[in-house]
Amino acid sequence: MGRSPCCEKAHTNKGAWTKEEDQRLIAYIKAHGEGCWRSLPKAAGLLRCGKSCRLRWINYLRPDLKRGNFTEEEDELIIKLHAILGNKWSLIAGRLPGRTDNEIKNYWNTHIKRKLLGWGLDPQTHRPIGGSAAFPVASQQQQQQAECNNVLLPAQAPTFSCKATAADSADEGHSSGLVDDERYDVHGQELNLDLSISLPHHSLKPAIPTATTTAAAAAIGEESYMVTGAAGKGAICLCCQLGFQNSEACSCQAIQSPHVLFRYYRPEEEGGQGV
DNA sequence: AAGCCTATCAACCGCACACTC
DNA sequence: GGAGTGTGCGGTTGATAGGCT
Structure with missing residues (x-):
């Protein structure tokens, strides 16, 4: 007959958490550790759903969270990881210490998506929109910095690629559906749409992992x-x-x-x- | 100052997966 | 193997702050 609801909705608070609720949750987790979210609210004296407690802890109360704006490096890493993993926010978050999946998801939807659109890239497939790319030109300083870090900037003839079959893609929804060897010519340079990230052709330095x-x-x-x-x-x-x-x-x-x-x-x- | 619009982000919801019995 | 349960994930919503007219 279906599963029982995760909590008694009639007797649970919803909406924004109060300071007191936060304190209770923190105190309980400090004393007993994470886990058993279903029984936690009752044990901690909270009128909240277990899921809500978990979310509050993971996204807001955890002591190792890094608050504040995302750095340029984090931006780039998110874009690259998204090109590889698609909307696997938890996996992406796993590679960004102190950041949560929810935070990254929000940041993606509010900032990076627009940034990519501005570059003429489809945020989902990371492919040029309409088959032609309008990559912004990175400053010389940015390009030099990027080369030092083996980071690809858009003006650098991206071998920025997204080839993925349904089976290959991290998730099917993310699949770009491209066929092998599908390439785009961007600013006169070949754009390889393999699902890979690379340095520009002209940069011939040995790669160093960053x-x-x-x-x-x-x-x-x-x-x-x-x-x-x-x-x-x-x-x-x-x-x-x-x-x-x-x-x-x-x-x-x-x-x-x-x-x-x-x-x-x-x-x-x-x-x-x-x- | 007031009203409207937009951006941001915390929180919720439903689903899927893993595990246990 | 199937049902029940706990947990995690991703999409979406709603509240609120800030900007603009």
């Missing part, structure tokens, strides 16, 4: 990222760079593409090679 690349790789767990240098020479599996040379995900020899600096590799059981 916080962003590392996080992006870690974001997909066991699957490995490839980081290659100039024209495909010196391909380095990110696993190796991270010190996981012997892990199953390590696949250093597998990639030689001159167009890809680091890209998403699928585990062997899913069909093996890069996408």
